[in-house]
Amino acid sequence: MIGKDYLKHKIYEIEEWIIDIRRDFHRYPELGFEEYRTQGKIMEYLGMMGIEYDIMATTGVVGIIKGQSDGKTVALRADMDALPMTDKKKLSYSSSIEGKMHSCGHDAHMAILLGAARILNDLKNRINGNIKLIFQPAEETLGGAKPMIEEGVLESPYVDGIFGLHMDNGLEKGQIGIRYGQMKAASDTIDIVIYGKNSHGAYPQDGIDAIAIANQVMMALQTIVSRNVDPRSSAVLTIGTIRGGHARNVVSEKVKMEGIVRTLNDETRELVFSNIENIVEKLPQSMGGEGKFIRMEGYPALINHEGMVDIVKENGLELLGNENVHELPHPSFGVEDFSYFTQVRPSAFFHLGSGNRERGIVQGGHTPDFDIDESSLAVGVLLQVMNALKFLQR
Numbered sequence: 022m023i024g025k026d027y028l029k030h031k032i033y034e035i036e037e038w039i040i041d042i043r044r045d046f047h048r049y050p051e052l053g054f055e056e057y058r059t060q061g062k063i064m065e066y067l068g069m070m071g072i073e074y075d076i077m078a079t080t081g082v083v084g085i086i087k088g089q090s091d092g093k094t095v096a097l098r099a100d101m102d103a104l105p106m107t108d109k110k111k112l113s114y115s116s117s118i119e120g121k122m123h124s125c126g127h128d129a130h131m132a133i134l135l136g137a138a139r140i141l142n143d144l145k146n147r148i149n150g151n152i153k154l155i156f157q158p159a160e161e162t163l164g165g166a167k168p169m170i171e172e173g174v175l176e177s178p179y180v181d182g183i184f185g186l187h188m189d190n191g192l193e194k195g196q197i198g199i200r201y202g203q204m205k206a207a208s209d210t211i212d213i214v215i216y217g218k219n220s221h222g223a224y225p226q227d228g229i230d231a232i233a234i235a236n237q238v239m240m241a242l243q244t245i246v247s248r249n250v251d252p253r254s255s256a257v258l259t260i261g262t263i264r265g266g267h268a269r270n271v272v273s274e275k276v277k278m279e280g281i282v283r284t285l286n287d288e289t290r291e292l293v294f295s296n297i298e299n300i301v302e303k304l305p306q307s308m309g310g311e312g313k314f315i316r317m318e319g320y321p322a323l324i325n326h327e328g329m330v331d332i333v334k335e336n337g338l339e340l341l342g343n344e345n346v347h348e349l350p351h352p353s354f355g356v357e358d359f360s361y362f363t364q365v366r367p368s369a370f371f372h373l374g375s376g377n378r379e380r381g382i383v384q385g386g387h388t389p390d391f392d393i394d395e396s397s398l399a400v401g402v403l404l405q406v407m408n409a410l411k412f413l414q415r
């Protein structure tokens with residue numbers, strides 16, 4: 022049995038190395054499927070450790086650590102991409118690329134996974150089974166988890182379980198947030214187009230007012246969540262843009278509406294879309310117009326697996342103490358493409374506290390002054406190493 026004190030000592034020895042890696046990634050952010058420099062650095066680090074790796078999904082990397090004997094295979098995942106934002110921080114490691122920034126902590130996720138890789142690789146002669154190291158591109162918008170799965174990242178050897186984490190400044194360093202079952206929402210976008218017939222505004226009887234129809238459609242859509250979705254099942258339907266009309270004295274012939282739908286399970290997801298389609302197709306017809314509905318399917322809901330969360334919770338309690346393990350009371354309506362992994366393998370995704378109120382590190386993700394308390398990196402490495410070891414021992 023590999024003790025926690027031994028692991029803490031090993032991680033303490035490489036903590037500055039982990040921080041330097043995080044700062045380097047933070048200084049040179051890259052967007053989804055553009056992470057070529059990031060990919061190169063990851064391969065360089067894995068090569069220095071003597072860890073075998075392959076390229077997947079264009080800019081992704083998957084490494085493999087093989088233990089002393091056969092056993093299960095566990096995967097640890099880190100996302101790689103930055104966001105199209107300008108870094109407003111004035112620090113030595115602030116983004117050097119205008120309009121691009123690691124404002125969601127993916128730089129930290131990669132540094133944590135490389136730190137875990139270094140520890141686990143040093144222990145491989147004491148491990149039964151394998152550890153896969155998944156460095157995944159394009160989480161923010163394009164869903165890089167999906168092509169990695171399609172290209173076989175969970176096969177050869179077959180992955181039996183997978184852990185992922187996310188930095189969270191809403192939690193203090195040294196804390197974690199866990200949740201059984203529903204963790205993150207499914208995300209879909211919708212386009213609705215209403216067609217009518219134009220005419221002079223003084224003679225509305227000669228036209229079919231697409232704006233008037235769109236108004237009725239908008240009101241009807243708001244009843245889906247309030248009157249069709251079970252109150253015990255949450256959903257969000259937001260229309261964010263409406264565009265229509267050309268002049269104040271012309272009855273509009275076309276209106277386009279754009280929005281999002283967030284749901285927490287597949288049943289509610291399909292119920293909402295069935296009702297949207299019914300309203301958009303039939304209501305305009307009753308007013309002499311026509312409606313078309315386009316659904317752009319996004320990430321599925323992230324549903325954690327009980328046994329996997331048990332492992333994270335047990336390790337959190339042992340390493341951090343009861344007061345620092347928070348069971349999140351509600352799922353988030355944010356999205357995360359780790360959900361693709363949860364659909365096909367036992368998985369657990371948890372939040373790693375990275376805030377520090379005393380130092381003013383409280384910024385939320387996707388903000389231009391986002392930063393983390395870097396002492397959280399060692400905590401993340403310790404937890405992920407322990408998660409992998411405990412999974413393989415079971």
